[in-house]
Amino acid sequence: MILALAGGVGGAKLAAGLAAVLPPEELAIVVNTGDDFEHLGFAISPDIDTVTYTLAGIANPELGWGIAGESWAFMEQLGRMGGETWFRLGDRDLATHVERTRRLRGGESLTTVTAALASAHGIAHRIVPMADDPAPTIVDTDEGRLAFQDYFVRRQCAPRVKALQLAPDVGPSAAFSALIDDPALEAVVICPSNPWLSVDPILALRGVRSRLRARGVAIVAISPIIGGKAVKGPAAKIMAELGVPVSSAGVAAHYGDFIDGLVIDVTDREEAINGPQLLVTETLMRSPDDRARLASEVIGWVRQWN
Template identity: 60%
Template sequence: MIIALAGGVGGAKLVDGLAAVLPPAELLAVVNTGDDFDHLGLRVCPDLDTVMYTLAGRANPETGWGLAGESWQFMQALERLGGETWFRLGDQDLATHVRRTGLLAQGRTLSEVTASLCAALGVAHRVLPMSDDPVRTMVRIDEGEIGFQDYFVRRHCEPVLRGLRYAGAEAARPAPGLLQALGDARLRAIVLCPSNPYLSIAPLLAMPGMRERLRAARVPVVAVSPIVGGQAIKGPAAKIMRELGHAPSALEVARHYRGLVDGCVLDHADAALSEDVAALGIAPLVTATVMHAREDRARLAQEVLAFAHQVAANPPGAR
């Protein structure tokens, strides 16, 4: 069994690749919930939805998020009424949020609700929120602290980011399904997908004891860098790294995960960094990491799994 930690479009693509080469019982996608927020009275879980829609084959191929063939009559009507339209909810996507909010109001956990939505969408592989407890990524800018979606969508990532806080993480518990999977004798590897390290993976790692639980699983932990040639494939990862005082590079991603990961997957564009990554005590793999087409996802997934097996047989050293 493989556990994939994911968030965002890049993470969803690799999860989709893993799902293409692994049967449902052998993959658990654990998804960031730090981006979740309440909007128009509805619980919106952007990363969970991106992973679910991608696995269902219904994600918008142009954006990677949202649904293909979406319509916007609700937002148009809301705008005419003077409502908030800075965070756009498509007509089909709206149904997901309405259903999720209703089930949560009935007392169902986010894990239970996600399983129900996946079943309705025809997603066979398991998708799990990182926690059933609320964790919210907060962004510190010169004006103060704002919610992540306010920074990311309303403000288009334009303010200089001064720091991040994962509100609620200190009291959050990992989802029960994640704890069970980490203790499963069938577990063979943990994959950190090419997701933003600060926005998609850090909220999960911020939960008390989470890093220790991942290390205690005693299986290879392999990260795929979301930075290629000093740039983020999608999203503000490179900008955030610069504003936090780090050079945006695959090497910096490896440094960020040092002590947690055994291996790091770099793109061919960053092959020259492989020796520096190895010097950190992290095994490097250089391959094509940009997933342009669906076949790229499955190919990269197979290479990551083979790399994890190789790392398990020849560990680079104690973490």
Template identity: 55%
Template sequence: MSGADLNVVALCGGVGGAKLAYGLNRLLGAKLAVIVNTGDDFEHLGLTISPDIDTVVYTLGELADEERGWGRAGESWNFMEALGGLKGETWFRLGDRDLAMHVLRSRALSAGVTLTDFTGRIASHLGIEASILPMTDDPFATIVVTADQKLAFQRYFVELQARPEVRKIEFQSPSGGTATSAALRAIGVADAVIVCPSNPYLSIDPILAVPGIRAALDAAKAPIVAISPLVGGRAIKGPTAKIMNELGVATNCVSIVRHYGFLDGLVMDREDQADADAVGIPVHVTNTIMRSKDERVELARECLRFLDRLNS
């Protein structure tokens, strides 16, 4: 079975993860299931906001703002300007076009629709072939612990722009959140699992922390490969390297492999080729920087070629 014929599960969060998911969707279509981090989700201005899910939906649906890296293209900000004029909270920016998603989601959830079903309906409406699956339908919050306080994720990441030093990252689910049946089913039938080049601590660890996910991965016979989020010891976007430094972890591919602990292979950038012999598992060296949509597809193709090699 060649890579293009595989049923693939991608674990995904953030902009880097969404870019690879875009490439995989172009190559695999309905054979791809993207399990998305919801640890970033929160209630704001009376609305339920799902930043990582929306980033994946907008990216795969060709609606994303490529310059900002988040939100919708062609956005306007009249709502935020009016909100500021009324002394409302403006630290988390919601564009006028983006508001439509949050209003529809909030209405659906209040009517008893699950986040999984709502996301599936939107993805189908936008013509997205891949299944976009929230990791859980329950509240499951990422909490960043600093020297003197515990911060809800968006307060740390957006309001404080990830400046506070991270001491620890915790996850809270007051209702005892569990993995969705759709996510577990996707892992169960997968021929391969790809961990996207997302922040391991803020985007992938929340997925792995949801009861049921890690057990399903451990039980899966499918090979699991990750794409390193580091290039030359640096993160292309976001605070991955900063957090690793603050936690006393070396910013290299060896640390990424050790952090996950369950990988069968690692895709790394050419700049990190010197780490290849030290990681202890099979590696595939290629360009991992996705500046264009063509490069997203090419990296996805390289991942599938690597899986072909592991399966042969």
């Protein structure tokens, strides 16, 4: 069984590639919930929804998040009434948040709700939230401490990042914990998600990093940096602000001895990267075929280590 750690658009793309080439019993996708929050009275789980919509084949192809062919009547009407419109909820997407909120208030766990919504979209593969309890990421910036979505969406990542405050006192969800201990676990694949905003919140959960390392299986990461730039999102900006080289070598240094291998793009084949074993291939995923090809290469690579 391959355990994928994911968050955001890049993570969702590789997760979809893995789901395209692995049967449901051989893949589990654990998703970051550090950017979850309550908005307009609804429980919002952006990364879970991005992964779900991407695996369901309904994600907006231009944005990578949200639903394709979305309409915005709700937001337009809300704006006319003076409501908050900085975090946009499409009409079809809104149904997800309404149903999630209803189920959570009825006593179901985020794990159970996530599985039910994935099933409703025809997804057979396991999508598991990293935690059932709130585990918010706080961004310490030159403008003060900001809730994640205030930084990411309301302020469009403009403030300079000084540090990230994660949730080390929160434990992983029971489902995630069971996956860590699963005897069938073959390897851990860290998708090309933002290492600081999407992956670190997962690894910061109580005991997760040490327990995964103790399993003795291969742990590999796919670099989200190609040619000194982030494919999408603020990873490069954050790296520069934190004094980390904007390169795959910088990503390798950040993960340190937690990872055994790093997948980098052919563009960066001449980079001096110390520590992990390297797989050099084309990592930019422009199409579903690209996702499946990269996933197949990564799976073949890690399975050679067993």
